[in-house]
Amino acid sequence: MKRAExxxxxxxxxxxxxxxxxxxxxxxxxxxxxxKENFFYLQHAMGLASSVGLGLAMHLPGERIxxxxxxxxxxxxxxxxxxxxxxxxxxxxxxxxxxxxxxSTGGFDSHTxxxxxxxxxxxxxxxxxxxxxxxxxxxxxxxxxxxxxADHLSVIVAKVTAVGPNHYGMDLSLPENAFRFxxxxxxxxxxxxxxxx
Amino acid sequence: MTVSYENSKVIFQGIKAAxxxxxxxxxxTWLGLLLQQAEKDPAVTMVxxxxxxxxxxxAAGAYFAGERHVLLMQNHGFLxxxxxxxxxxxxxxxxxxxxxxxxxxxGEPYPWHTRGGIVTEGVLRxxxxxxxxxxxPAAVGRQIREAYTFSQSALAPVALLLTRxxxxxxx
Numbered sequence: 001m002k003r004a005e006x007x008x009x010x011x012x013x014x015x016x017x018x019x020x021x022x023x024x025x026x027x028x029x030x031x032x033x034x035x036k037e038n039f040f041y042l043q044h045a046m047g048l049a050s051s052v053g054l055g056l057a058m059h060l061p062g063e064r065i066x067x068x069x070x071x072x073x074x075x076x077x078x079x080x081x082x083x084x085x086x087x088x089x090x091x092x093x094x095x096x097x098x099x100x101x102x103x104s105t106g107g108f109d110s111h112t113x114x115x116x117x118x119x120x121x122x123x124x125x126x127x128x129x130x131x132x133x134x135x136x137x138x139x140x141x142x143x144x145x146x147x148x149x150a151d152h153l154s155v156i157v158a159k160v161t162a163v164g165p166n167h168y169g170m171d172l173s174l175p176e177n178a179f180r181f182x183x184x185x186x187x188x189x190x191x192x193x194x195x196x197x
Numbered sequence: 198m199t200v201s202y203e204n205s206k207v208i209f210q211g212i213k214a215a216x217x218x219x220x221x222x223x224x225x226t227w228l229g230l231l232l233q234q235a236e237k238d239p240a241v242t243m244v245x246x247x248x249x250x251x252x253x254x255x256a257a258g259a260y261f262a263g264e265r266h267v268l269l270m271q272n273h274g275f276l277x278x279x280x281x282x283x284x285x286x287x288x289x290x291x292x293x294x295x296x297x298x299x300x301x302x303x304g305e306p307y308p309w310h311t312r313g314g315i316v317t318e319g320v321l322r323x324x325x326x327x328x329x330x331x332x333x334p335a336a337v338g339r340q341i342r343e344a345y346t347f348s349q350s351a352l353a354p355v356a357l358l359l360t361r362x363x364x365x366x367x368x
Binding site for chain 2: 040042043044045046047048049050051052053054055056057058059060077079080082083086087174175177178179181182185186189
């Protein structure tokens with residue numbers, strides 16, 4: 001399956017959530033479906049999308065946080081899985097698109113290619129209890145629906161093919177994305193009378 | 198030399214007095230007593246990370262969430278977190294109030310701390326991160342408050358360097 005298909009299926013479900021993506025293809029594919037104020041694209045600092053998501057989840061128990069991560073990024077910050085397992089906020093869904101490739105930087109094989117390194121097994125070994133590994137759009141959809149219904153931290157490792165968009169670029173400067181994302185969260189907190197915090 | 202219990206308390210009180218409700222940290226010797234107090238305080242959310250760069254992401258999440266957050270780390274942890282500081286905090290205009298244990302400086306007996314201590318100030322300058330040294334327990338509370346205020350108005354990382362004068366006492 002392709003990551004773009006998964007993101008396409010996910011997109012309508014993201015409306016009421018806070019979404020953090022990694023850089024490159026993943027961010028672009030989400031953006032191309034239509035930017036929303038509740039999307040934050042971490043266009044650099046590889047590995048930290050999961051940490052930003054954890055920071056959001058721990059401080060906003062009334063919100064549901066979705067991290068769209070990748071194998072290359074997770075491999076740069078494996079410790080994040082252990083930190084997530086330690087605090088396990090129930091409002092966090094960590095989706096790892098594993099394309100086995102450093103696609104955005106020239107397509108070099110990542111350590112997960114040909115199943116050498118199993119990110120789902122690493123997540124379980126880190127102490128995360130609800131980890132699913134999927135390789136079809138149907139299974140991805142089911143895993144996502146289940147994760148969004150649950151009140152525990154879920155990790156979904158989705159095996160996808162190493163293809164990305166044929167263009168890159170957003171009409172959104174990086175600090176603007178951060179400012180607007182923060183403002184949206186504070187407005188949501190006000191609307192819910194602080195209940196979201 | 199031993200870590201000053203009294204001054205650890207003063208620093209934690211300074212953090213509380215600055216209205217800080219959330220803290221990320223990687224425990225190290227000088228920060229140990231301080232972090233024990235943070236862990237016991239129900240009004241403070243403490244996130245212990247596996248590596249300091251993670252804390253930059255956590256701090257960004259806390260900032261987006263509207264939480265008053267400080268980061269506690271050793272200077273070697275600061276060195277390990279630089280890409281996150283540059284390519285998340287500085288790139289996106291996200292404030293960080295970093296309280297950094299300055300190991301490997303004047304009086305340092307341990308060889309393994311020395312290189313990191315020697316380069317810390319130069320690295321801070323190269324990154325354009327404003328910093329101050331905290332040496333005096335009577336001043337550190339104000340310094341924490343001011344560091345936090347400045348990080349928020351500048352939308353940038355700032356560092357308060359916790360020195361040996363403040364953190365250690367003779368036995």
